[in-house]
Amino acid sequence: MPDFHSLEDESTRYVLGELTAAERREFEARMAKSAELRQMVGELEEGGVALSRGLPRRRPPVEIWSNIEKALGRRRKPNAGSWWQIFWRNGWAAAAACLLGWVLYAIWLNGHSNAKTGTTVLAPAHETVAANVSPTERVVSSPVMPTNTERELLQVRAQEISNLQFHIATLAQATNDLSHLLAVTRARLSETNRLKFYQFSAVSASGGDAAAPQLSPTMQRAVLISIGRELGWLPTATQSRVKNGHVVNSVNGIDFVDLRPATGNLDNQPANQSTAQPAQPINQPTGQSQETQVADVTSPSIPAFVSGDKLIVGLDATTAPPNSSVTVTVTDSNSQPLTFASLSMGENPTMITLPYQTISTSDGDIAISISSFTASGISNIMRFSAPAGP
Amino acid sequence: MKVTTGLRNDWRVEPVDHQTTRCEESGDLLSPEAREDARLLAVVAEGEQGGLAALYRRRSGLIYSLLVRMLVNEMEAQEVMQDVFVTIWRRAHQFDLERSSPMAWMIMIARGLAMDRLRARSRRKAGHEAYEREIASLELEIKGRQQIDRDELADVCASALNQLPDEQAHAVQLAFIRGWTHEEIAQATGEPLGTIKARIRRGLLALRKTMKDYHA
Numbered sequence: 001m002p003d004f005h006s007l008e009d010e011s012t013r014y015v016l017g018e019l020t021a022a023e024r025r026e027f028e029a030r031m032a033k034s035a036e037l038r039q040m041v042g043e044l045e046e047g048g049v050a051l052s053r054g055l056p057r058r059r060p061p062v063e064i065w066s067n068i069e070k071a072l073g074r075r076r077k078p079n080a081g082s083w084w085q086i087f088w089r090n091g092w093a094a095a096a097a098c099l100l101g102w103v104l105y106a107i108w109l110n111g112h113s114n115a116k117t118g119t120t121v122l123a124p125a126h127e128t129v130a131a132n133v134s135p136t137e138r139v140v141s142s143p144v145m146p147t148n149t150e151r152e153l154l155q156v157r158a159q160e161i162s163n164l165q166f167h168i169a170t171l172a173q174a175t176n177d178l179s180h181l182l183a184v185t186r187a188r189l190s191e192t193n194r195l196k197f198y199q200f201s202a203v204s205a206s207g208g209d210a211a212a213p214q215l216s217p218t219m220q221r222a223v224l225i226s227i228g229r230e231l232g233w234l235p236t237a238t239q240s241r242v243k244n245g246h247v248v249n250s251v252n253g254i255d256f257v258d259l260r261p262a263t264g265n266l267d268n269q270p271a272n273q274s275t276a277q278p279a280q281p282i283n284q285p286t287g288q289s290q291e292t293q294v295a296d297v298t299s300p301s302i303p304a305f306v307s308g309d310k311l312i313v314g315l316d317a318t319t320a321p322p323n324s325s326v327t328v329t330v331t332d333s334n335s336q337p338l339t340f341a342s343l344s345m346g347e348n349p350t351m352i353t354l355p356y357q358t359i360s361t362s363d364g365d366i367a368i369s370i371s372s373f374t375a376s377g378i379s380n381i382m383r384f385s386a387p388a389g390p
Numbered sequence: 391m392k393v394t395t396g397l398r399n400d401w402r403v404e405p406v407d408h409q410t411t412r413c414e415e416s417g418d419l420l421s422p423e424a425r426e427d428a429r430l431l432a433v434v435a436e437g438e439q440g441g442l443a444a445l446y447r448r449r450s451g452l453i454y455s456l457l458v459r460m461l462v463n464e465m466e467a468q469e470v471m472q473d474v475f476v477t478i479w480r481r482a483h484q485f486d487l488e489r490s491s492p493m494a495w496m497i498m499i500a501r502g503l504a505m506d507r508l509r510a511r512s513r514r515k516a517g518h519e520a521y522e523r524e525i526a527s528l529e530l531e532i533k534g535r536q537q538i539d540r541d542e543l544a545d546v547c548a549s550a551l552n553q554l555p556d557e558q559a560h561a562v563q564l565a566f567i568r569g570w571t572h573e574e575i576a577q578a579t580g581e582p583l584g585t586i587k588a589r590i591r592r593g594l595l596a597l598r599k600t601m602k603d604y605h606a
Contacts, residue, residue: 042491057544
């Protein structure tokens with residue numbers, strides 16, 4: 001048996017937390033049986049309290065308590081043990097014991113009956129108990145154990161249904177919100193003072209839309225400057241010259257050509273494809289055969305945007321080579337082809353203005369054909385389309 | 391004597407009578423404030439968060455001061471402070487007045503959690519220089535801090551600590567507050583292990599006697 005000094009030493013080490021886990025467990029087991037050990041430990045702990053009390057006092061920051069409250073909010077109440085206390089205190093244990101005894105008795109009776117008749121019962125517990133009564137009674141009697149389990153199951157099911165109803169209501173609300181957002185977006189797109197942007201993709205030979213490649217930096221710049229002009233941020237007229245009967249405005253190395261009929265250029269008047277002849281290519285050698293090809297999926301895309309009643313389309317060397325003659329054909333709102341007079345491409349990117357209201361279908365779909373004729377007699381017809389609205 | 395039975399669920403602080411109750415193992419008479427702490431712990435054990443709030447109002451300053459003193463780092467002390475009261479919330483039903491006073495129970499929880507932090511830090515070199523540094527920092531903290539929220543008992547305990555012989559006060563503080571082991575202190579001071587053990591034990595008991603006398 002350890003001597004007194006050894007106990008003192010152990011008590012001190014216990015209070016200061018110097019014992020190993022195993023030593024601590026062993027010490028606590030001895031302490032549970034020894035009032036002397038408990039007293040030693042109690043006195044040393046009180047010494048620690050006195051030492052703590054004598055320390056310079058600091059005031060904890062106020063947010064610590066709110067953090068504690070948050071932490072407690074994520075935890076259950078600590079009195080798991082007191083549930084049993086309440087259970088025993090309020091007589092539920094006696095009731096449970098009675099119920100258990102009754103069930104065991106019923107099962108025993110059933111087993112006794114089966115032993116007499118030699119039958120084997122492979123049925124749920126409540127049917128086993130019910131087998132003990134007459135057939136008539138079995139029909140009218142409810143199961144002996146409508147049980148807490150069934151009740152809990154029903155409650156769980158009811159809770160699940162309630163949760164599902166909540167999710168359905170949430171989804172319905174989300175659908176309504178999205179519908180409203182869509183309606184608002186459509187309404188905004190129909191406003192004339194709002195810019196709409198398109199990226200016309202080349203129609204592949206198979207009829208599918210090709211993936212739109214990225215615009216060249218010069219074309220990006222041309223589109224941005226064009227937008228600036230439309231919004232009034234940049235001057236609209238700087239250097240003007242007439243080329244092939246069109247007024248060409250050059251701004252910062254970008255040519256702007258307005259092909260709308262209202263501009264007053266006779267050559268700009270659109271004509272029905274059936275009556276109007278395509279514009280003659282510039283410098284096309286006489287008698288030289290034209291080689292026509294439809295753009296494949298690697299063909300460039302055409303940026304465009306709608307500003308009010310104007311559709312402004314950007315062309316550059318990737319669409320039509322310099323010095324080629326370009327003819328723009330669109331499908332009007334009556335699905336009839338409209339051909340606009342040709343223009344001669346220069347070195348600069350060219351922004352062409354077309355009448356949007358005339359060429360867009362009721363769905364807003366737009367299809368444009370660009371035919372370029374080069375001096376070598378090669379023509380390149382590219383068809384672009386864009387669905388309604390961006 | 392378990393205090394978890396026969397207590398109201400209402401956590402609000404009731405006026406306490408000034409009769410004293412004996413904490414059997416430490417042999418101390420329980421002061422009215424200790425009885426109130428015990429009552430609040432019983433309320434917390436019943437799952438009443440308001441009881442914990444009341445306990446926090448009463449004891450957070452003292453516990454926080456200990457944690458700052460032990461860990462030196464205020465941020466760490468705040469984290470541990472939170473853990474301490476969450477632990478009190480979880481373990482309140484285990485509190486047994488027959489084993490310890492409420493303050494001792496709470497202080498030992500706080501110290502245990504702070505010790506875990508100290509142990510998690512890189513292992514210190516418990517040499518003579520480290521010992522000198524620790525002693526210097528303990529004295530600096532005592533002189534440098536403004537004394538706030540002090541009561542009479544706190545002054546009595548501080549006075550008792552100052553009246554201990556220096557070697558004893560240093561050993562007690564290093565062991566209880568900074569978590570130095572007996573062996574580490576003995577090695578740093580070059581004194582026999584038995585001497586260090588006796589100093590720490592006697593120092594703690596002397597401080598305890600001061601508090602006991604005060605309550606008496």
